[in-house]
Every structure is written in structure tokens, then in C-alpha cells.
Amino acid sequence: MLPETDATRPTAGAAPQDGADRDAEYWAALTARDGRYDGLFVYAVTTTGVYCPPSCRGRRPRRQNTAFFDSPDAAEAAGFRPCRRCSRDARAADREVAERIAEACRRMAAAEEAMPDLAALATEAGLSPGHFQRQFKAFLGLTPAQFGEGLRMLRARNALRAGEDVLSALFAAGYGAPSRFYAAAPKYLGMAPAAYRKGAAGQRIAWSAAATRLGCLGIAATEKGLCWVHLDSDPDGLEAALQAEFPEARLENADAGLARWRQQLADYVDGRTDWPLLPVDLRGTAFQLAVWSALREIPAGTTLTYAELAARIGKPRAVRAVASACAANRVALAVPCHRIVRGDGSLSGYRWGPERKAALLETERSAP
Known part of the structure; x- marks a missing residue:
């Protein structure tokens, strides 16, 4: 052959x-x-x-x-x-290919400057460039180029947060030209690089808080919708957490302006109303946005596994990438990632602890 x-x-x-x-x-x-x-x-x-x-x-x-x-x-x-034999062989082949893809991801993550190109990655994996790209996208839900772009932007974001100037950050992250970085930055950072470096300086973010049975609920919003939702056992921790996320943004307490959204989420957490579909302002990759959109379509009181969610967005092999997208969700509750469980039905990780996750699911399931 x-x-x-x-x-x-x-x-x-x-x-x-x-x-x-x-x-x-x-x-x-x-x-x-x-x-x-x-x-x-x-x-x-x-x-x-x-x-x-x-x-x-x-x-x-x-x-x-x-x-x-x-x-x-x-x-x-x-x-x-x-055929059972084919299914066994396919699972074994999937494991082999998954390891090749994982090794390629490790190599890309370890690259200090320029990312290895598609041909080099494919050669190391023992596949043709076209076959390697198809398998990579099937497993992760994005192409090697998109994965590399995300890694570069993560490095640039960390450098900007550390206080480096924009040019130093983009070149250190592996961008060969400023134009490519500036074109990609708004999608990943949610704002211009200079504004992000300054901790969202000049950005107006309204926030509000309310007490719930699961702790203090904090929400923040831009003009487009919710950009942050947080639960904390300490009321003083809410504003500190928001300030850490947007250290130089112009934070404005807006109890009146955000009263309806705050009350809808608080009533939902306390089991007084159904889950509210609220506007959100989320920035991420096309894959992350697809995952977050699918999460908002899961009916209250039901759960999906990571594998089922991956299949629902048309990426059945991208289970790990789906889990990563769930973890990157900054507006949990408004994007209900608590409705995702492990393959055996047990609770998986949750940013505010498994006890709160279990309580939210129990409230939904017992709702009339």
C-alpha cells in the first residue's frame, strides 16, 4: 500500500x-x-x-x-x-495518534521563540502534513497554527501582565511582526495590547454583589454583557478578585444598573427561579466560544460528559480541549459549566469547589 x-x-x-x-x-x-x-x-x-x-x-x-x-x-x-474488531483497532489507533499529537503540543509549548512549522511537526509524528493537520484538528478542535497562536498570545499576555512593553512582549512571544500581534490581540485579550498591559486602563467595568446561600455573588459587566461572575465566601474577596482580573480598569459599583441581572442570578442560585439566559461579553478562540455556546444550550437539571459535549460541537475527539475551555469560562453560572460531569457520572472539577457544584445540580433537579 x-x-x-x-x-x-x-x-x-x-x-x-x-x-x-x-x-x-x-x-x-x-x-x-x-x-x-x-x-x-x-x-x-x-x-x-x-x-x-x-x-x-x-x-x-x-x-x-x-x-x-x-x-x-x-x-x-x-x-x-x-465491527467489534475495527472498533478495538480504531481505539488503539486513536491512542497512538493522540500520543503523537500530545508530543507535538509539548514540542510547540517548549519552543522558546519560533514555533516549529507544520512540515517539521508532521515529520516527527510520522504523518504527511495534510494528515497530521486533519488528525490534530480532530483531536483538539483547532489547527496546529491556531494552537500555536494561542500559545504565543498566552506568552505575550503573561509578559504584558509582568509589565513588559508591548514590543518586547510580542517579540519574546515569537511574533515576527507587530501587525500580526495587533490583529490577533483583541480576540484573545478583549482589548488593545497597550490597554491590557495597563490592566485594562480606561475600560469601564460595572460591578455589583449579592448574598446567596452558596456565598457572596459578584458580577461585572461591560456595555455588551456580563464579563465576570464570581462566588466567594468572603465579601471583601469579590472586589479584590475583580481588581486582580482587571487591575487598571475603571471599576464602578453599579447596584442599581445591574440590579436585574444580579437578582436573577442570585434567585437562581438560591433555587427561587429558573436559570436565566443573560447577555455575556466573552472573548476567546472560535473553539472556546463554540464550547461556551453549547454549555448555554444544556437544559437545566441535566448534565453532559466532556465527551458528549465534544460530540455536540462536532469535535468528538477534542475532549481535553473541551475541558480546558470549560476551565477558562470567566462567567460560570451565566455559562453553566457545572452541568458537565465525568464519563462515569461523578462530579469533575469546579472553580468554586465540588460542594457548590453539587448544590447547583441538586437545586436544578429538584425544581418543579
Whole structure:
């Protein structure tokens, strides 16, 4: 079998074919166990009721007992089930690829200046550049370039917080030109780099607080919506936590202006009302925004696992990235990440402790 490259990988629908020509091509791929066709079609065996990818190492079926489908979903809709052997092999292959992707991420994170390029990462992983990029995105929900951009921005953000000037921070983070940094910064930082360096200097952020059964609730908002939600056992800790997040912002106590949102969240925490859908002002990657949006669509009183949430946003292999996006949520409660649990149903981590998470879920489940 030829090693896969972008040039040799077949493309579904690359050339018009009638059914007979297509089936002949697929049968040839099946008999050759050609892994280049994996993902383009599956074949089903009518005598056993199972379906497999073309590269399956199981016993070859008779031609008259074989049917072809464009996807596993199509095969299952026709009444076939996945082959157990293929499923085991796929899980083993997934583990191997996941380790290769993890090693690539470690190498990118360890790079002191310029990130390794796609070709170098793919070569180390033993894959073609195109295949490596597809696998990387399937597992993490973003491309190697997007992952590298996030790492660079994290370094720049930390340097700005440490007081470095903007030019020093962007070059130290690996940006070759200021224009690229300035173009990307608002999406990740939520403001211009100079403003972020100054702790959001000049940014007006209104905040308010209320007592709840789970502690003191603090909320903060920009003109666009909630940008921060916090629970703390110490009332004095609320403003300190907000000040640490936006050290130079113009914080304004706005009990009257934020009264409705504050009361809606407080009543929800105390079990007096249903979960409120409130406007939020969140900045993050496209992947993070997709996760946060999906969290707001989970009905109150129900939970999903990280894997189920990853599947819901169309990234079934990006479980770890989903967990990271949940952890980066700055408006928990307004974006209800407490509705995510481990695969066995047990509670996972929560920024305000598992006891508060359990209490929120119990309140939701017991609501009339």
C-alpha cells in the first residue's frame, strides 16, 4: 500500500462516477485493505450485519454479500452495526495518534521563540502534513497554527501582565511582526495590547454583589454583557478578585444598573427561579466560544460528559480541549459549566469547589 500523502489520498467525489464504477473502485480498495480510503466509505456485510472501514484486517467478505455506504451513519441507518474488531483497532489507533499529537503540543509549548512549522511537526509524528493537520484538528478542535497562536498570545499576555512593553512582549512571544500581534490581540485579550498591559486602563467595568446561600455573588459587566461572575465566601474577596482580573480598569459599583441581572442570578442560585439566559461579553478562540455556546444550550437539571459535549460541537475527539475551555469560562453560572460531569457520572472539577457544584445540580433537579 502506498504511504498516504495529500497527493495520493483519494477524494470523495473527485471525479463523476456512476454506481458501478464507484462500487468497483471501492471493492478494489476493500480487497487491498487500502487505508487511504478510510473515512471515504464503509462496507457492510449482509450475512453478518456489521460494517467496517476499507482497511479492516478481518476476513474478506464475498462480493455478493457486500454493500457500500458513504458513512457509518448511513450504514447504521440501514440496520448495520460497527465491527467489534475495527472498533478495538480504531481505539488503539486513536491512542497512538493522540500520543503523537500530545508530543507535538509539548514540542510547540517548549519552543522558546519560533514555533516549529507544520512540515517539521508532521515529520516527527510520522504523518504527511495534510494528515497530521486533519488528525490534530480532530483531536483538539483547532489547527496546529491556531494552537500555536494561542500559545504565543498566552506568552505575550503573561509578559504584558509582568509589565513588559508591548514590543518586547510580542517579540519574546515569537511574533515576527507587530501587525500580526495587533490583529490577533483583541480576540484573545478583549482589548488593545497597550490597554491590557495597563490592566485594562480606561475600560469601564460595572460591578455589583449579592448574598446567596452558596456565598457572596459578584458580577461585572461591560456595555455588551456580563464579563465576570464570581462566588466567594468572603465579601471583601469579590472586589479584590475583580481588581486582580482587571487591575487598571475603571471599576464602578453599579447596584442599581445591574440590579436585574444580579437578582436573577442570585434567585437562581438560591433555587427561587429558573436559570436565566443573560447577555455575556466573552472573548476567546472560535473553539472556546463554540464550547461556551453549547454549555448555554444544556437544559437545566441535566448534565453532559466532556465527551458528549465534544460530540455536540462536532469535535468528538477534542475532549481535553473541551475541558480546558470549560476551565477558562470567566462567567460560570451565566455559562453553566457545572452541568458537565465525568464519563462515569461523578462530579469533575469546579472553580468554586465540588460542594457548590453539587448544590447547583441538586437545586436544578429538584425544581418543579
